[in-house]
Amino acid sequence: MERTLTILKPDCVRKQLIGAVIDKIERAGFRVVAMKKTRLTPDTAGEFYAVHRERPFYGELVEFMSSGPCVPMILEKDNAVADFRTLIGATDPAQADAGTIRQLYADSKGENIIHGSDSAENAAIEAGFFFSAEEAVRVN
Numbered sequence: 598m599e600r601t602l603t604i605l606k607p608d609c610v611r612k613q614l615i616g617a618v619i620d621k622i623e624r625a626g627f628r629v630v631a632m633k634k635t636r637l638t639p640d641t642a643g644e645f646y647a648v649h650r651e652r653p654f655y656g657e658l659v660e661f662m663s664s665g666p667c668v669p670m671i672l673e674k675d676n677a678v679a680d681f682r683t684l685i686g687a688t689d690p691a692q693a694d695a696g697t698i699r700q701l702y703a704d705s706k707g708e709n710i711i712h713g714s715d716s717a718e719n720a721a722i723e724a725g726f727f728f729s730a731e732e733a734v735r736v737n
């Protein structure tokens with residue numbers, strides 16, 4: 598079993614798509630290990646996306662990710678990281694395969710509904726950003 602970290606981004610919450618997106622995730626075979634609704638500040642959003650600090654879109658990204666509540670989750674499945682990236686689709690929804698979460702629900706590259714970790718190593722780091730060890734214990 599592998600874990601990945603996702604965030605239903607503020608646009609997902611604003612568009613009332615939390616349930617629709619979690620339905621896609623569960624139907625694809627992922628177990629929800631941990632979940633909460635929270636709100637990033639500009640500082641914590643900036644820290645989460647620190648790897649993109651030098652990119653031209655960084656300011657816009659931090660502003661968007663702190664613009665409203667979001668729903669981070671730890672997910673578990675065999676091959677979770679790669680399979681979840683396939684489920685969400687390309688960063689730019691215009692390039693995303695048909696039926697992927699971003700193709701179905703996202704409006705733009707900047708506001709693309711959902712995050713997915715890019716490696717198991719980063720998934721563990723990102724899980725620790727939102728959840729304590731006790732919150733990340735699978736109980737079902």
Ligand code: DAT
Pocket residue numbers: 649654658687688706707708709711712713715
């Ligand atoms: P992903 O979220 O698919 O892993 P990423 O890690 O390259 O993509 O970028 C993180 C987020 O930053 C992405 O979900 C949306 C935003 N972003 C990336 N490239 C962008 C761009 N060219 N213009 C605006 N926002 C961008």
Ligand code: MG
Pocket residue numbers: 713714715
């Ligand atoms: Mg990424």
